[in-house]
Amino acid sequence: MFCFLRRIVASRRQISTSTFQQLLCVQNQWLPSTARYWNSISSSGYSFTVSYLIDACGLSPEEAASASRYVRFESREKSDLVINFLKNLGFSKSQIIRFTREAPQCLRYDPEKTLLPKIEFFISRGVSSSEIPKLLCSCPNIMRRSLDKQLIPSFDFFRDLFQSDDQFIKSLTYFPRIILHTSTLVVPNMKLLKEVGVPQSNIIKLLQLYPRTFTESPSKFNAIVEQVQEMGVDPSKYQFIMAIYALSSQSKATWSKKANVYKKWGWSDDDIVAAFRRCPFCMKISEGKIDATMELLVDKLGCPPSTIPNYAVVLSLSLNKRIVPRASIFQVLLSKGLVKKKSLFSIFVCTERVFLNRFILSxxxxxxxxxxxxxxKLDVAG
Structure with missing residues (x-):
């Protein structure tokens, strides 16, 4: 039609003005009707998709509109099969909402051919059937990855690293997204830690405890490692991997806010770094806990602020379940002359058994x- 009109326009001099005007009228009538036709198809598919995501999947109108950018269908046969498949796996309503919100493309899959083989694989490796809904809801995009090209090789890589299916499954169920980034993020970041002298056992420990740390981009991960090194943390020590976790799990703004609380109690930048070297978790606790712990140590127990960085591990202990109860005992003992003030920090860091025997039962x-x-005091802490 368009080519025909172009030829007519090119030869306009050979036809009458009235004939040309009639052809333009036909063109103007045809174009809107064609646009209306295609728009009606698109609108119909969009409308049905959004309605289905709301009614069958439980998404909010806003979530459904967002999800419809990634999936479009005009009938419910395939998607109903997926929803029923998820229900049979034990998915709750909230889990179905989360799964379809984050991976709406899966609603177009054949559950028997695409989803089931992956689920059977995880179960065969030791993931219990009851854990499958939680695993898939934590990372629905697992179902969008190739079983043979990614999931199996990645699982085998971590299994060989941990030397145990069970050990890796614990990390996988805690943070399943790690299996999606093995070659692109995890391997390069592990390689960097080896290069700076972190023992393999500590690398595995970090993977087990905080697998999310390894999904930082290599450039950001490298910057974090360099920062930890500049602070003087020994790569061969356990504190090094904890320092990496502490830095990777919070923004610079959050770090700055916590540092300012310490400075309010008289700490310098060097004091903060010294404390962080000894116990990186002193920068993981909340600003409120920092303030409350420093208040107890400085104002109530008379501890000079400058000495606390040397015993920074105390700051990471539970305030209500450990520091406050034991501080109460210390105050009584100190008032009776049964302990010396230099025993202040030892009363917090010793084990429960040692504490009871040395500071109470004796x-x-x-x-x-x-x-x-x-x-x-323990009862009050709950």
Whole structure:
């Protein structure tokens, strides 16, 4: 039609003005009707998709509109099969909502051919059937990856690294997204840690405890490693991998806010770095906990702020379940002359067994009263 009109326009001089005007009228009538036709098809598919995502999958109108950018269908046969498949796996309503919101493309899959083989693979490797809904909802995009080209090779890589299916499954169920980035993120970041002298056992420990750390981009991960090195943390020590986790899991703005709380209590930048070297988790606790712990140590127990960085591990301990109860015992013992002030930090860091024997039960008749006081404080902490 368009080519025909172009030829007519090119030869306009050979036809009458009235004939040309009639042809333009036909063109103007045809174009809107054609546009309306294609728009009606598109609108119909969009409308049905959004309605289905709302009614059958439980998405909100906003979520359905967003998901419809990635999937479009005009009938419910295929998608109903997927929804029923998920229900038979034990998915709850909220889990179906999360799965379809994050991976709407899966609604077009054949569940028997595409989804089931992947689920059977994970079960064959030790993931319990009851854990499957949680695993898939934590990372629905697992179902969009190739079983043979990605999921199996990645699983085997981690299994060989951990030397155990069970050990890797613990990390996988905690953070399943790690299996999607093995070659692009995990391997390069592991290689960097080896190059700077981190022992293999510590690398595996970091993978087990905080697998998300390894999904940072290699450039950002490298910057974090360099920052930890500049702070003087020894790569051969356990603190090095904890420092990497502590930095990767918070923004610079968050770090700055916590640093400012410490500075309010008289710490310098060097004090903060010294404390971080000894116990990286002193920068993982909340600003409120930092403030409350420093208040107890400085104002109530009379500890000079400059000495606390040397015992930074105390800051990472539970305030209500450990520091406050034991501080109460320390204050009583100190008032009776039964301990010296230099025992302040040792009373916090020792094990529960050592604490009870050394600071409570060893004091004869007074021990029973101290034990009652200690238990009351623990009860308040819940």
């Amino acid at each position: 004091h004869g008749e007074e021990g029973s009263e101290l034990l009652k006081l200690y238990q009351a």
